[in-house]
Amino acid sequence: MTHFLPRVLFAFLVLLVAGGAARATHIVGGELDLQYEFGSRYRINLNLYFDAVYGNPGALDNNLTISIFEMGTNRRMRNLPLPLVSNTTVVYSDIACTLPILGTRRIQYSSAIDLPGDTYNNPMGYYAAVERCCRNNSIRNIRSPGSAGQTYYLEFPAVVRNKQPFVNSTPRIFPPLSDYACRGELFYYDFGGQDADKDSLVYELTTPLNGYSSFGVPKPAQAGPLPYSLVQWMPDLSELAQIPGTPALTVDRLTGRLQVRPSQLGLFVFGIRCLEYRKGEKISEVRRDFQLQVIDCPQNVKPSMTMFVPGSSKPYQVGKDVVRLAPGTSRCIKLRFTDPDPASRLSLSVRPVNFTSPLPTFSVTQGTVRATGAPDTLVSQLCFPTCFTTKGNEYLLDIIVADNGCSLPKRDTIRVAFTSVPDPNDPPQVATTAGPGLPLRVRIGDVVTFQVTGQDADGDPVTLEMTGRNFAPASVGASFLQNTTGAQVRGTFSWRVPCPPTDKLFYEFEFAAATSPCNERQTSSPILIPIQIDYSNTPPTLTSSFPPEKPDSLTIIRRLLGNVFTATLEGLDADNDGLTLTATVKNYTLAAAGMRFTPRNGPGKATGTFEWLPNCEVANRDNMEVTFQVVDATCRPVGKARTVRFAVQRPVAPDFMPPNIFTPNKDGINDHFELPTLPPDFCESRLANIKIFSRWGNLVYQTTDRSFRWDGGGRPAGVYFLLIDFTDKSFKGTVTIAP
Structure with a gap:
């Protein structure tokens, strides 16, 4: 239920918070993160949390400077201005618990940054820091808070490893704390972050960093390098006991969940670091400073709940009873819940302990008790799905009733041990009209068609399926269409027998019916329909x-x-x-x-x-x-x-032996010069010209007729030169005119 603070307490808190307003920055906390964007470009963000009630908006910085150093050497790589990019309100976990004296705003500073691989390749990695002074004067767990600085710190790896790009985004999206804690009451809050690379995250308490900023220099032009001084804890407090209480402040290493039952009033600063691991190696670290206000809250009695096992009028006893959900029995548990506080709004929830799903559901999830017209006790049923099975194991389920008390609800939890066996379910059945003689014998061009039916005795929806043994039915043009839906279905198989592209002439089609009761697949025994293609061909x-x-x-x-x-x-x-x-x-x-x-x-x-x-x-x-x-x-x-x-x-040619003398004396013997054994013409080799020259080079006779007869032309006796040209070759010789 919602409780409002008494007027005297409210006035006390106003004085407590306002007393140091003039000298404090009213920065509640903050953290850095580095996110990969593309190529060598990253974005670096600083989230600051600001007192929205007593902080002076004029004291907000329009920009801050972040400094980047090389780990090990402390070499300054660069300074980068971070401009303010957003200013939003942080809401309470429960709006009804909002106090007018407590409010937080999230102030974000952000800038893109280039991290080239040829520069940021030191295997030891790098770190970044932003410094700002000073903390709130009213902080109770550290010494001289009004002059204590704040250093926001981040470690990140080299962007190149083994000459290969090493991409990493540091953890981020830590939920901002806006709630307050009540003295003597258990306070819890989820401070777990998220990581874009799905790396492993580990959370630890750490002492907040002081750094080099001071009351005289609250906003240094640049951050200094390691080592940074730490804030000084008050007596009896330490890194592992930052906020006094029973228990003192703790953080879950794996989830980041904070928990404390504070024993003192006031404002307390605390520090947490988130370590990022990849393949067992630490690759980055993010630190976070924050503050928690502890106040006195009106007394709130926790609600109570009683559970009844199905078929029994006795309340369930934690650690002794086991709820056994068997086939044919009720799967619902009866719950009665109430709260002694007046006008208390109650809500029910469940949390599985050693399983994940499915989860049972409530018939009533919330209601108000002890208000005008409201009952003193509410009743609900928690019903498990019919299909739910624990597979022979004993499952544990927390059933939780929570009130609407401030700052956080009080709860009563019943841890239920149960087993569940779902109702039995028979597999579906399948049948076909193919046959009775198998295999079906077909010829190329035939159309094969038959019906396939499936049914389920339990009434589960049935799906018909077709597969081929060692082939895909669609690849040979076979189709199967389910024509109806429900617990009884029918489908049609159709195949125009194609000319087989290979020597395969025997095909086996397999048909089955499938159901999914309780999201677990069940199939019938398959039916095999073999089809033999009758095909033969004698080569021509x-x-x-x-x-x-x-x-x-x-x-x-x-x-x-x-x-x-x-x-x-x-x-x-x-x-x-x-x-x-x-x-x-x-x-x-x-x-x-x-x-x-x-x-x-x-x-x-x-x-x-x-x-x-x-x-x-x-x-x-x-x-x-x-x-x-x-x-x-x-x-x-x-x-x-x-x-x-x-x-x-090629034509047969006699040996070419041209005569070299003749006697043109008209005695009827050897009176003419002729070439009867000239090579015959053949395609590209043809007679082109026959020429006879005097010994002084004068042309005395010329012809293209291979059947020529030259009588000397009255030329004087002597030696003459002979030139025979073919289109692809030539012959040279002499011929003598004798007296």
């Missing part, structure tokens, strides 16, 4: 009028230019499939080679006529290979081929 044959083939050698056809060659081919298919005959030349055309192929295709038989008129195109190539092929028109075509090489035969 190919015969021709070409000379018979010889093993490991090509058939070679040689013909003279202009000498036409013809051949016939015939393909036959025993399956009477449609046949196609083709003739192809690699990287060439038939027409350019003087060839023509005329096919006559048809079912079961195909014929073709091949004609070749040898030409110089073929003669000029090293070889001309034509592939003749017959292919059947099935879904998996099979062909028969034969390759033949064609070459142009």
Whole structure:
């Protein structure tokens, strides 16, 4: 329940807090953090917490300076101004407990910073600090608080390790404390932070840093390096006993949860550090200073709760009873809860101790007792899900009733030990209309369709599933559509049998029904539907009028230019499939080679006529290979081929021995000079010119006629020079005209 402070106590607190207002900064606490953004860019933040009631807004700094040092050497890397970027109110955990004399604002300073790998690569790491003086005069647990400085401190690793980028963001998002504690009452608060890299965090109490700032220099132009002086604890206080109480202030190493039952009134400063570990190695440290106000609060009696086991009128006894939730029995626990304080608002919650989920639910979660028109006792039921199972183990659950007392609720907790066995559930069943004869025998192009049904006797929703053994049904075009939903479902399998892309002709489709009672998957025994594709094909044959083939050698056809060659081919298919005959030349055309192929295709038989008129195109190539092929028109075509090489035969030429003398005396014997053994013309090698020159180089005769006869032209006897030009070569010699 909410309690308001008496007027006399309120006035006392006003004087207590306001007494040092003129000389204190009214900074309640703060911490630094460093966050990775991209590349070598980071953002460094300073969060300060400011007394929103008695702090003078004019005393707020518009900017502060952060200094960065190299660990080990204390070398100053740089100073960076941090401008103020936000100023927001910190709310109480329970707004109803708000006091007008206590209020906190969160002041954030922030700036981007570049940390290049060639500069920030010291394996020992780096640290950053911001200094500001002074603390509140009214702090009770340290000496001379009005002149004690505040140093906000952060450690971070090098951004390069083993020549590789080492990216890290330090822990952050620590919840700011706005609440107060009541003397003699247990105070607790979650100070745990978060880490963007999911590194391990460990929390420890630490003595707040004083540093180099002072009353005379409250805002140094830059922070000094390590070591920093510490605040001085009052007698009987220390780092492990910072706030007097039973127990004194503690922090949970793993969660960051603060706890103290303070025994003295006043304002107390305390320090916590958060250590960040990655793979067992410490890589960063964040320190946090904060303050806690302890006041006298009106007496608040904690609420109480009674629990009744199903089927029993006796209250549950912690440590003795075990609630056993069995099939067919009630899964609800009856709760009665109350509070002796007037007009107390109560709320129920649960916290699992040795399990996570699912959690039971309340029929009533909150209510008010001992108010006008309200009952003295509230009743609720805590019901466990039907599916809940402890899997043979004994689970522990804390059932908590809390009031709305200030500063924090008081609670009563019952730790329930229980076991739970869910109601039995049978697996679903599946059936098909395929069959009765299996495997199903089909031919290519057939459409196979049948129904698959699934049902569940327990009424759980059923899902039908199809898989293929060692293949994906979708890859062969099979489809399966579930047509209905519910505990009884039907699906349709459909498959137009394709031409198999491989030699696989046997397919096994598997069907099952699945349910998920209590979020645990159950499946039926699968049904296997084998399908055999009946497919056979006899390859076609190919015969021709070409000379018979010889093993490991090509058939070679040689013909003279202009000498036409013809051949016939015939393909036959025993399956009477449609046949196609083709003739192809690699990287060439038939027409350019003087060839023509005329096919006559048809079912079961195909014929073709091949004609070749040898030409110089073929003669000029090293070889001309034509592939003749017959292919059947099935879904998996099979062909028969034969390759033949064609070459142009060069004409036979006699030895070229030109005569070198003749006697043009008209005696009828050797009267003319002629060249009957000239090499014959062939493609690019053709006679171009015949010339005869005098010994002085004068042209005396010329002709392009290979059948010429020269009578000397009345030239005097003597030696003459002969030049015979072909398009690709020349011959030289002499010829003598004898008297």
